[in-house]
Amino acid sequence: MRIMIVGAGIGGTILANRLARLLAPELQRGEVDVVVLSASPRHLYQPGLLHLALGQTTVDALYRDQRTLLDPRIALLIDEVVAFAPDSKQVRGASGNAYSYDWLVIATGSRVTPEEVPGLAENAHGFYTEAAALRLAQALQAFDGGRVVVTTGVPHKCPMAPLELTFLLQDLFVRRGIAPRVDLLYTYPIGRLHSIEAVAEWARIEFARRGIRSATYFNIAAVDGATRTVHSEEGLSVDYDLLIAIPPHRGADAIERSGLGPRGWVPTHRRLLTMQGRDDVFVLGDTTNLPVSKAGSTARFQAEVIAANLASRVRGGGDTHGYDGKVLCFIETSRDRATYAAFNYAEPPRPHAPSRAMHMAKTFYHRLYWSSLRGFP
Amino acid sequence: MQDDPPVPGGVAVVVDARGSHCPGALMELIVALKHARRGEFLLVLADDPGSAREIPEWLAKVGQRHVSTRSEQGVLHIMVEKTRG
Numbered sequence: 001m002r003i004m005i006v007g008a009g010i011g012g013t014i015l016a017n018r019l020a021r022l023l024a025p026e027l028q029r030g031e032v033d034v035v036v037l038s039a040s041p042r043h044l045y046q047p048g049l050l051h052l053a054l055g056q057t058t059v060d061a062l063y064r065d066q067r068t069l070l071d072p073r074i075a076l077l078i079d080e081v082v083a084f085a086p087d088s089k090q091v092r093g094a095s096g097n098a099y100s101y102d103w104l105v106i107a108t109g110s111r112v113t114p115e116e117v118p119g120l121a122e123n124a125h126g127f128y129t130e131a132a133a134l135r136l137a138q139a140l141q142a143f144d145g146g147r148v149v150v151t152t153g154v155p156h157k158c159p160m161a162p163l164e165l166t167f168l169l170q171d172l173f174v175r176r177g178i179a180p181r182v183d184l185l186y187t188y189p190i191g192r193l194h195s196i197e198a199v200a201e202w203a204r205i206e207f208a209r210r211g212i213r214s215a216t217y218f219n220i221a222a223v224d225g226a227t228r229t230v231h232s233e234e235g236l237s238v239d240y241d242l243l244i245a246i247p248p249h250r251g252a253d254a255i256e257r258s259g260l261g262p263r264g265w266v267p268t269h270r271r272l273l274t275m276q277g278r279d280d281v282f283v284l285g286d287t288t289n290l291p292v293s294k295a296g297s298t299a300r301f302q303a304e305v306i307a308a309n310l311a312s313r314v315r316g317g318g319d320t321h322g323y324d325g326k327v328l329c330f331i332e333t334s335r336d337r338a339t340y341a342a343f344n345y346a347e348p349p350r351p352h353a354p355s356r357a358m359h360m361a362k363t364f365y366h367r368l369y370w371s372s373l374r375g376f377p
Numbered sequence: 378m379q380d381d382p383p384v385p386g387g388v389a390v391v392v393d394a395r396g397s398h399c400p401g402a403l404m405e406l407i408v409a410l411k412h413a414r415r416g417e418f419l420l421v422l423a424d425d426p427g428s429a430r431e432i433p434e435w436l437a438k439v440g441q442r443h444v445s446t447r448s449e450q451g452v453l454h455i456m457v458e459k460t461r462g
């Protein structure tokens with residue numbers, strides 16, 4: 001029996017390592033094998049991209065060899081999946097190879113698609129890819145004042161990123177002594193500063209205190225590089241000297257092309273995390289179509305559920321666990337303070353005042369990133 | 378118990394945002410509307426009370442049509458027509 005996990009990001013890696021432990025006897029006896037198939041031999045620590053853009057870290061600190069992050073009992077194959085064929089229980093790689101499975105887990109994450117908005121790719125800075133973060137780092141270094149506009153497309157991963165970027169930018173401008181010459185404007189797609197009301201309310205007070213301006217109900221419609229203007233769907237136009245965007249996202253191209261889900265989001269059972277209509281395919285992390293935050297913690301909690309259910313299935317049982325919509329997000333509010341929000345389908349997030357202790361917890365959590373991929377409870 | 382209003386061509390897209398605190402129902406609708414076709418009807422299911430106000434408010438700003446809102450067992454059913462774009 002073969003369990004095939006496509007994608008070795010947070011979700012795929014944690015799931016594989018948990019399965020290695022849960023299925024130790026079966027792996028030992030050769031009754032089951034767990035194969036991770038991923039496009040890249042390197043694992044990127046994505047939250048580090050923000051710090052790369054702000055000039056606080058270097059590229060080499062963000063990557064590790066994927067093989068070293070996986071339990072030795074897990075097979076790792078490097079191939080980009082170009083087609084999913086669930087009817088024949090196969091996936092096909094860019095190499096031309098076809099791979100068969102008994103159970104498939106799709107954990108291919110999400111990617112930015114700035115090309116969906118006219119002018120965005122050409123004129124906006126970003127930090128969601130290594131190349132974009134490096135370009136932004138250079139632009140920020142050269143920046144000496146003017147209007148900075150932060151804008152956010154939907155859907156996007158890491159819901160805290162827009163606010164986090166804005167606070168850290170303001171911090172950077174203060175430290176460089178250019179804050180009086182900077183007009184920092186934060187825009188957001190809905191009618192408040194963040195989807196979570198408590199976070200939005202707290203951000204409103206912080207913005208007032210720090211002199212950060214904002215425009216809500218702002219969905220990027222187009223960017224005009226010649227006049228340096230960004231236009232919203234709601235009819236607002238603002239000028240910028242430096243535009244930083246979190247572009248809209250899609251799931252993997254192969255998902256869309258194989259007809260598994262529009263724009264690469266796979267229709268997913270909200271509790272069992274199986275693909276709708278496919279009992280032998282699980283969906284993990286950013287690539288589900290569930291209305292939950294696309295975040296590392298989401299993938300982590302979902303991996304626990306899928307690991308337990310796959311282990312049970314290998315032993316002839318049924319699904320014993322369900323995903324309750326759990327998400328946990330940290331938010332860095334300055335260089336030395338942080339807060340967090342935890343919630344699930346039933347329980348809305350509750351506010352917590354930013355504190356130094358939470359900053360320490362977040363720092364610790366990030367330091368622990370690589371070892372947390374081992375997937376220990 | 379009433380039903381959702383009958384709409385020409387039926388509901389093209391159901392945006393099931395129940396239990397969504399983040400990104401939330403409006404954010405889900407923004408994405409769905411962007412990719413819907415003009416003349417299509419979208420039905421949003423949401424269980425956060427704020428959506429009853431927020432969704433029509435945003436629809437008015439972008440010139441899309443709010444058809445109706447009703448509540449059934451704590452779930453809002455918000456019908457939307459994509460009239461432009």
Ligand SMILES: Cc1cc2nc3c(=O)[nH]c(=O)nc-3n(C[C@H](O)[C@H](O)[C@H](O)COP(=O)(O)OP(=O)(O)OC[C@H]3O[C@@H](n4cnc5c(N)ncnc54)[C@H](O)[C@@H]3O)c2cc1C
Pocket residue numbers: 006007008009010011012037038039040046047048049050079080081082107108109110127128157158161252254284285286287294295296297298299329330
């Ligand atoms: C700048 C930034 C900051 C962030 N900060 C935070 C944070 O502070 N906290 C938090 O919780 N989350 C944060 N996130 C979000 C978090 O990184 C993602 O939500 C998380 O990585 C999703 O996990 P995943 O397993 O679904 O996908 P990923 O971790 O993105 O992994 C996807 C994997 O699939 C592989 N893959 C893709 N396509 C194919 C294919 N066709 N064939 C084979 N393999 C493929 C990739 O190579 C990769 O290994 C941040 C993201 C960014 C960009």
